[in-house]
Amino acid sequence: MAKILNGMELSKQMRDMVAELCCQFELKYGHTVGLAIIQVGDNPSATSYVKNNLRMCKEVGISAYLHKLPAKTTQEEIIKLIEGLNADETVSGILLQLPLPEGIDVHKVACAIAPTKDVDGLNPYTAGNLYFGYPAFAPCTPSGVLELLKYTKTEFFGKHAVIVGASNIVGKPMSVLLMREQATVTVCNIYTKNLPEICRQADILISAAGKAELITKEYVKPGATVIDVGINFKNKKLVGDVKFDEVSEVAEWITPVPGGVGPMTVTMLMFNTYAAAIEGKESK
Numbered sequence: 001m002a003k004i005l006n007g008m009e010l011s012k013q014m015r016d017m018v019a020e021l022c023c024q025f026e027l028k029y030g031h032t033v034g035l036a037i038i039q040v041g042d043n044p045s046a047t048s049y050v051k052n053n054l055r056m057c058k059e060v061g062i063s064a065y066l067h068k069l070p071a072k073t074t075q076e077e078i079i080k081l082i083e084g085l086n087a088d089e090t091v092s093g094i095l096l097q098l099p100l101p102e103g104i105d106v107h108k109v110a111c112a113i114a115p116t117k118d119v120d121g122l123n124p125y126t127a128g129n130l131y132f133g134y135p136a137f138a139p140c141t142p143s144g145v146l147e148l149l150k151y152t153k154t155e156f157f158g159k160h161a162v163i164v165g166a167s168n169i170v171g172k173p174m175s176v177l178l179m180r181e182q183a184t185v186t187v188c189n190i191y192t193k194n195l196p197e198i199c200r201q202a203d204i205l206i207s208a209a210g211k212a213e214l215i216t217k218e219y220v221k222p223g224a225t226v227i228d229v230g231i232n233f234k235n236k237k238l239v240g241d242v243k244f245d246e247v248s249e250v251a252e253w254i255t256p257v258p259g260g261v262g263p264m265t266v267t268m269l270m271f272n273t274y275a276a277a278i279e280g281k282e283s284k
């Protein structure tokens, strides 16, 4: 039976550390670490992420500044708000909560976020630096997955990592982070042929497709580490991309849903925000 990679436990340990660092920051600089969160419109999943982020900020002692804008807000107005936040010294990090309402160009808005405050790695400039291996904030979800993998004491070199899903926010940056660790990486998408066969070659299998229980035990090599990023609802129940019970019979490590990657994502946001605050001070 697979060992459970408990994201709740690891994220709590990391948040305790971030809370201590944020406390020291406040003592040293006389003000708190600050995170500005921008939500445009009322998308229910965005509202739920924002609520969770606000709760975690409170837990670790980060001041959260929520800018909840109506769905009819123009792109120019959002960019103007971001420019103001870029110049605001009380704001260490900026989180642009996705999705944005239709008609708003995410690329143009993300380009407005100062790379020094881009704590979810949305600006293409940040992504470019990450790609080249220069200092940059990596998006929080793949960063959280990397922390979970490091917790298993995985040696990455010589390992084959297969990522199912190639989005800008999960699959692609995940591939870059794993390449930086010298893993051999394959990235699959909806058009990939022979998906089970490719997945069965993986020492590390990461699913971020958003397809309920896509990954069955036929997709998994015995002894693999399986990370489930997916968040799906099946018969009103929250499930991942991985058929947990049967994959647990073959994998060595497995993340549960909920309680795996999700808590790590929000914790990495707290960590990146602290890192942005300290870098902001030390670069002066």
Ligand code: NAD
Residues within 6 Å of the ligand: 141, 164, 165, 166, 167, 168, 169, 170, 171, 188, 189, 190, 191, 192, 195, 208, 209, 210, 211, 214, 229, 230, 231, 232, 261, 262, 263, 265
């Ligand atoms: P997305 O829709 O932007 O991208 C999905 C990717 O998966 C695409 O590249 C697509 O081609 C691929 N894909 C879809 N179906 C596939 C299939 N049957 N076979 C192979 N590839 C397939 O999604 P996203 O924003 O990257 O999110 C993916 C999932 O991860 C969603 O369930 C989302 O809710 C979840 N998510 C979780 C967290 C977290 O913190 N746990 C954070 C972000 C996203």
